[in-house]
Amino acid sequence: MNLDLYLSFHLWPTGLWLAFITLLGLVVASFINVVIYRLPLILRREWGEADLPEVSLSWPASHCPSCKTPLRWWHNLPLISWLVLKGACVSCKVKIPLRYPLVELTGGLLALLVAWRFGANLSSLVYLGFALSLLVLAVIDSQTQLLPDKITLPLVWAGLTWHWVFSSSNMFDQAFLGALLGYLSLWSLFWVFKLLTGREGMGYGDFKLLAAIGAWLGAPALIPVVMLASISGLLVALVLKLNAQWQGQALPFGPHLVVGCLVLLIGGQEVAGLLGLASWLEITGWAF
Ligand SMILES: [Zn+2]
Structure with missing residues (x-):
């Protein structure tokens, strides 16, 4: 099946492709931070630990875990928000764990390397999905042994x-x-x-x-x-x-x-x- 030809990724200039995939990696890694924090909570609730906050991957909207202030969209920009906020919550000044920008940085770097390795084609996108799933697993395992x-x-x-x-x-x-x-x-x-x-x-x-x-x-x-x-x-x-x-x-x-x-x-x-x-x-x- 030649989906690649149909999608015409090969027509993209290399620089644009690398930039696009890197940006995609950064954005997805920002969502990965949510999964890393919430999935273990969801699983432990399913296993019967009732005294945990009730969350799903999409609910409630992102907020500061300390003062519950909801995040605005410009607080969700990967890396940039962390730098602008100087690594602290905008309202209560509690420190944002270093894990957040590090996961985003790793996601962006992985995306760049995968795009560079596989070139402008469907494989890059698919292997990026694989690599980012592995990133989720690595961080969850190192934090929760799950x-x-x-x-x-x-x-x-x-x-x-x-x-x-x-x-x-x-x-x-x-x-x-x-x-x-x-x-x-x-x-x-x-x-x-x-x-x-x-x-x-x-x-x-x-x-x-x-x-x-x-x-x-x-x-x-x-x-x-x-x-x-x-x-x-x-x-x-x-x-x-x-x-x-x-x-x-x-x-x-x-x-x-x-x-x-x-x-x-x-x-x-x-x-x-x-x-x-x-x-x-x-x-x-x-x-x-
Ligand atoms: Zn706060």
Whole structure:
């Protein structure tokens, strides 16, 4: 199906395309901040914690959590509002958490990198959607140790559908196998670790997240993704240990899987080459 030709994205000048996608990333990331704050509240209410504020993703309108002053539209401009407001609520001067501008900045940067990697076409938009969903999962997991099924499972189906409709049948096979092996590999690791040590090293959310990554990047990509995730996890553990902030408590693994996946998504073959996996991906016919 050649939707690309129909949508005529290829007629856009590169600079305009990069600017458009970056702006789109910033705006969507601004909404992502709402999801990151509200989705865990919605889930915990569903699980029976009644003493939480009743919210949905669209209701009530954005307001300061401290003084309840509603935000005006110019308070919702990504990054700019935070800078203009000097990082504090306009009426009660309570500090706006640094997470808000950081998520927006990350969303914008991811968008720019994805647009640069995939060019002016439909793939850029679709992989941006994938990357931003991963951003939501990484931040929610690092704050609440949850990887909501409401995001991970649709992401698995979306990846499979995308490759089924738009990719070669070889890529679809790899995606299907990737979803299966992504889930089963961590599931097996979980049980081996549990039987050996009696402890749980990760959660079921991690299996579903790696299934989604497999569904998008294909089975051969699972090895470089897990390698990059382990490097990222070790680095963070090392930094926490050096700062004496870590006493051996479980650290969420989801954010590291996300980092590994995004690095491979944007870096592609070159990153795989740095990891010494270029020939592995060549043998398996990984064409990404
Ligand atoms: Zn306020």
